[in-house]
Amino acid sequence: MSALSAPAPRRSVSSTLAGDRLGAFAIGTAIASSVAPLTVVALVVSSALAVTGLLGVPIALLAVAAILMIFVVGYLAMARHIPNAGAFYAYVAHGLGRPFGVGTAWLALATYNCFQLCCYGGLGAAIAAPLAKQWFGLDLPWYVWAYAALILVAFLGANDVKLSERVLVVLVVAETLLVLAYSVAITLTPGFSFHFAGDALSLHNLWGPAAGTLIVIGMTAFAGVEQSAVYIEESKNPKRTIPTATYATIATIAAVYVFAALVQICAGGPAIIDRAGKEGPDLFFNLAAVQLGHTAVDVGHVLLGTSLIAALLAFHNAVARYAFALGREGVLPRALGRTTLNGAPRNASLTQTIFAFCVLTTYAIAGWDPLVQLFYWGSTSGGLGVLFLITLTSIAVIFYFARGSRGESLWHRLIAPGVASLILLGVSYLAVTNLGTLFGVDPGTGPARVVPIAALLIFVAGIAWGLILYRARPAVYQGIGRGTRSATAASGLSAVLAGGNA
Template structure:
C-alpha cells in the first residue's frame, strides 16, 4: 500500500476545484510479476516469435542471444529500481524521464509511452481475434467469423475488467499466465526427456553458432522479448510495500523471461535437431512451434496451445490496457489531458474514466481497420513491429534519464555504479535504434511510402510532446510545472 505522502503526491486539483482520487491497491510480488509477464505473452512468443528469431537472427545460437539480452536488461533494471526508490513518484517512465532530462523530454516520453502501449493493445486485439477464430473453428468446430468480431468481444471484456481495481485484473492474468507457463514447462520437459530429435545437443552455446547468421537482427528480437518489464514502476501506488515489491518484481520478471525463453528456444531447436531446424523454420515458420508441441506433448497439448494463443493474447491485451490507462491517468492528473480522466473511481480506486476513454479510442481504430478490410495477419505483424520500434525509443530515453539523474542526485548521494550501467545500456540501445531504423521494413513489413509515413508518425508524436511542453511553459506555467507528476 502506498504511504500517505505518496498518495498525496499523486493527487491533483481538477479544474472544477474537486480533488482527484489517487490510485492505490494491494498487489504483492507474485501478482505484480504475473501482471507484467502477462503483457509479454509467453505463448505468443513461443508460437510466433521464437521461430522467426531463429530464422532471421543467429539461428541455432538464438538462446545465447536471449540470455545476453537478459543481462543487458538487468543492467537497466538496476538503474530503474535505484531511481524509482529515490524518486517515489507515480507515473512510470513519464515521471522518471522528466526527473532526469527535464519537462520537455519528459512530456515527449509520456506521449511515446502511451503510443507504445496503445499500439501493443491494438496488436493484441488483432492477434486475439485471429487466435479465437482459429480455436473456435479448429478445436470446437464452431462457426467462422471475421477477426474484428472477436477482437471487439475481447475489447468489451477488457473494458469491464479495466473498470475495477488492478487486483481484480491481476487474478485473471495470474490464472491465464499459470496455464501458459504450465504448457511451456511441460513442452520443455518432454523434449528433454525424449532426447530431442537426435539427442540433446549443446550446439547453441558454441561460438560458431552464437556468432552465425545476423547478430544485429538477433539482438533486436532479443531485446523485444522483454517488452513490458518496466511496467513494474507504473503500478507503484497499487502495490503493498513498493520499496520491497517493485525491486523484487522487476528482477523476477527479467530472470523469468530470460530463463524461460532461452530454455524454450533451446528445446525447440533440439526438437528438430541443430542440423535441421533452419530448414524447418524456413519452410514452416508459422506452424513450426505447434507441430513440435504435437510431436512431443500430444494432441491435447496441441489443442491447448491453440486455445492458449487466444488466452495469451487476451492477457496481453488486458495488461496493455491497464498500463495504457495509467499513462492516460497520469497525463490527465498533470493537466496535459483533460483532468476528468485523472480521477480514480471512489469505490474501486481504478482509473475508470481513462480506461473507458482508451476503450472507445481503440474501438474507433478497430472500426477503421474493419472498414479498410485490413488483412489480420499483416495487421498484427505491422503493429507488433511498430510497438518494438517505439519500445526501443522509450528505453533509450529512460536509460539516459536514469544515468543523468543518479550522477547528479545530491539528496541521496550519487549512485555511480547504477548510473554507469544505465549509460552502458544507453550506448547499446543507440546502436539498436539505428539498426531498428535501418531494418524497419523487416520489423513492420512496411515498405516504400508506408514505411516513411510510419517513421514520421512515430517521431512526430515524440516531438509533439516537446512542442507542447514549450507551449505550456510560455502560456500555462501551472500545467508546465506539474509535468512528470512533479
C-alpha cells in the same frame, strides 16, 4: 439537521490510485502478462529463426536479459525517488526536462497502444476465428472475436486492479506451465539430443550479418518488463516490492524463454529454420505433439489465445495509467486523472477502450489484414518504441543523479545507467538499420520508413505541447512529472470535490 451538522457527501473521485493493493507476485504477474510467455515462445522464436536464418535465438535472449538487468539498476533507483504511474514520462521529465517528458509520454502512449491493438488482431484472426470454425462451425469474421475480447478487457480494466490481478495470475500461470510442460515433453521425444545446443548458445551468433535483427527481436520478446514502475503507486512497500518483482520476472522469463527456444532448435535439428518458416507458431506445438498427441496442438492454440488476452489486459492497464498520470497533472484533459472509490482509473480506461474500438472498426471496414498490418506490424512498431523509451530513460537517469546522488551508490546512479545507455544506443541504431528485414520489405520503404518517422513526429509533437504548456499554462508545466505532488492535480481534485459539495 443543520447544514453544518449534515454528514459530508461520500467522496466519489480522487487523484490517486488505490495504494497498498499489489505485492511482488501480483506485479510480476502483470509484467509477465504483457510479455506473454507463450506468445513469445510459440511466435517470436519461430519468427526469429525464419527471419534471421540463425540458430542463436537462445543466446540473443540471454544477451537482451543481461542488457535489461543492467538497465533496471538505474531505472529502479530513480523509481525510489519518483513514485509516479507515468514511469518513463516522469523519469525523463525529471532527468532531461519537462518538454522531453511530455514527448516521452506521447511516445509511450503510442507504443503501448501498438502492443495492445496488435493483440486484438492476433487473437481474432489467428486464434479465435479459426478455432470457432473448426470446433463449432461458426464462420465469423475476426473482428467479432476482437470486439468480444474488447468488452472483457474494458470491464476488467475499469474496475479494481485486484480483479485484473486475479485474472492475470490464472492466465499467466497456465501458459507458463504449458510452456514448461511442452518443453519437457519435447526433450523426451525419441531421438532428441542437445547436439545443437552449443551452436545455439555460441557468442559468435551475436556478430553475424543478421545479429542486429536477432537482438531487436529478442528485445521485443521482453517488451513489458519495464512496467513494474507503472504500478508503483498501487504496490505494497514499493521500495522492496518493485525491485523484487522486476528482477525476479526478468530472470524467470529469461530462463523459460532460453529453455523453450533451445529445445525447439535441438528437436528440429538442421531443418529447424525451414520448419520455422513453414509452420510458424505451430512449430512449438507440433514438436510437443510428437510426444503428447495432436490434442497438444489444440490446447496450445487455446492457451495462446488466453496469453494474448492477458497481454491485452496488461497493456490496457499500462495505457490507462499513463493517461491517468497525464490527466492528473493537467497535461491531458483532467477528467482522465480521476479515479473511482476503489482507486481504478476508470475514465482513462474507458477512453482507451473507445480508442481501441475505433481502430478495430477502421480495420474491419477497410478490410486490412489483421495479421500482417495489425499484429505483426503493430508488435514490431511497439518493440521499436519500447527500445526508444528505455534508451531515453536510461540517459535521463544519468542526468537526474548528476544533480545530486540522493543517497544512491555510484553503481546505481552512473556506472550501470552509463553502460546501459551505450548498449541501448547501439541496439537502437541496429534496430533502425534493420527495420527492412524486420518488416519484410526493402530498406527505407513501406513501414520500415514510416514507423521511425512516425515515432519521431509523435515525440516531437509531445515536446511542442510541453513548450506550449510552458507559455500558456505555467502552473501545469511546473507540475509535469510530479504526480500527486502536482499543484494542478491537487487543485483539480479540490474543484471537483467543491462542485460535489455545492
